[in-house]
Amino acid sequence: MNNLTKRQAEIFNFVKDEIENNGYPPTRSEISKMFGFKSPNAAEDHLKALQRKGVLDIAAGTSRGITLSAESTGIPVVGLVSAGGPILAEQNIEKTIPNNPGILAHGVDFYLKVKGDSMIEVGIFENDLIAINQKMPVKVGNIVVARINDEVTVKTLNKISDNLVVLKPENSSYSEIEINPKKDNLVFEGTCVGLLRDFS
């Protein structure tokens, strides 16, 4: 998010949660009640700040006229880039697509656009979007997004130990990748929790 203060982030998250849980945005009073403000103007000030910072849109003279701005809504879609740096860096984000809570069993932190055919035997095809959860512990048997020396790849995790990690492509014409995490720089970016394909 766009350098919100801690407090602003709290307010923002409350607004977001209220929209998600209630189906409509909160009023200034409801925000104030939640945070113990004695004046609705405290909430008003925060909303204005959040609007200034571009994460909220506020319709004037409209009760509950708060919406999340385009930037703050949506889940980023990143390409399978080989470059270094954080996978969610701005320059990697191709677009964002609306959040869809409740469709997949696990939370989705970002979507990764698949390149290549190394996973076709489990039905992951080029240009599919795979939904990635960054917080789940990586587990043998799961499909993971791994970064090996700044190269990002999607494979099934087949073995994980102190000095050997085995990543298995799901395509019999490719061979397994063996990594020694002590020698090579290996980072797990997340676990694949879903797949989205758009036929068009």
Place this chain on the structure above:
Amino acid sequence: MNNLTKRQAEIFNFVKDEIENNGYPPTRSEISKMFGFKSPNAAEDHLKALQRKGVLDIAAGTSRGITLSAESTGIPVVGLVSAGGPILAEQNIEKTIPNNPGILAHGVDFYLKVKGDSMIEVGIFENDLIAINQKMPVKVGNIVVARINDEVTVKTLNKISDNLVVLKPENSSYSEIEINPKKDNLVFEGTCVGLLRDFS
């Protein structure tokens, strides 16, 4: 929907669209303005009727406190059943999942849970949910949901003419299905516009 009158359906759809487009529900005045009512009470009456019929929930004393009820939100997921009757009949609906406008390029009328392996070569696997659009014209080359004499199947449409329709499984161990629409009862239930897979 639950036997709404034509007018009630119009109001309902307006409320639904407003929530989708604005991010928050309309007021009675806004509804009245839209439909040309000279009294906000006309809207109030309709909302009460929609609440009585179970398609809306209304929070008392709350501005814009309108939410779509669980039944009226969400897209149905149906199993690939062989039984006759409409595919979206209540007994076929396994569950509903939240609507996710904007993720797929085309509208989704329902999701179909895939059985079998006849489409694995295009990455459609057993238990995948394929997103179906019922309104798009069926086109050669697209993946379609077809009902042949009360049996529902998912295949690529390879040829369509007055007396021959060819459906092609995307798995080399299966053979093409040739249907004479004049002899066999063939109905296209829709076109596959997306795919959703939950790894869990």
Place this chain on the structure above:
DNA sequence: TCTAATACTGTATATAATTACAGTTATGAA
């Protein structure tokens, strides 16, 4: 045929909600 439900108009009012203005205190940057 009677009755309930539908689909409104018209009026009115309490209250829900936005939002401006005037302050206070604390903090970090110029």
Place this chain on the structure above:
DNA sequence: TTCATAACTGTAATTATATACAGTATTAGA
């Protein structure tokens, strides 16, 4: 130090909104 920003309190006013009550005309079902 000075100034802008953040994070509030407190008050108040306008307006946005929900919602009741009293009607009327039409339609659909029992």
